[in-house]
Amino acid sequence: MTQTNNEVHDTNTMSTNNQVIQPYLFFHGRCEEAIEFYRKALGAKTERLMRFKDSPEPPPPGRLPPGFENKIMHATLQVGSTTLMASDGCSADQAGFEGFSLSLTVPSEAEADRVFAALAEGGQVRMPLDKTFWSPRFGMVEDRFGVGWMIMVPPADPN
Secondary structure, three states, X not given: OEEEOOEEEOOOOOOOXXXXXXXXXXXXXXXXXXXXXXXXXXXXXXXXXXXHHHOOOXXXXXXXXXXXXXXXXXEEEEEOOEEEEEEOOOOOOOOOOOOOOEEEEOOOHHHHHHHHHHHHOOOEEEEXXXXXXXXXXXXXXEOOOOOEEEEEEOOOOOO
């Protein structure tokens, strides 16, 4: 560690200037359905899509469940300025999305209402959209695939 102008710098850690966290969701056989759902609900655009059968290096025999050849090995979606990656994975087991939620900030209360209702279709509302001390509109929903979402409108700029 070094210290300059009362700032402490850890010289043993990597610089975070160019790091990006991108969620990668595994839908265990329902990825194509999820992509279409997010296209309609969020306006997601598919940037890349590769099926297992199109891989330049096929998985070893027995790695995929029967019938997974046409499933999605990798997809990249653009939702606003965020990249969301998705796959069917290598299992037909039910997907388990626990311990996290995706937070989506939208510009208006009307857009929050629209997106929340779309994500809630076939899912479960965890906290209805309402005014909070940090947002004019905030709510939590679990979509039909089990992915948790927090929908928020940013507070008005006090200036």
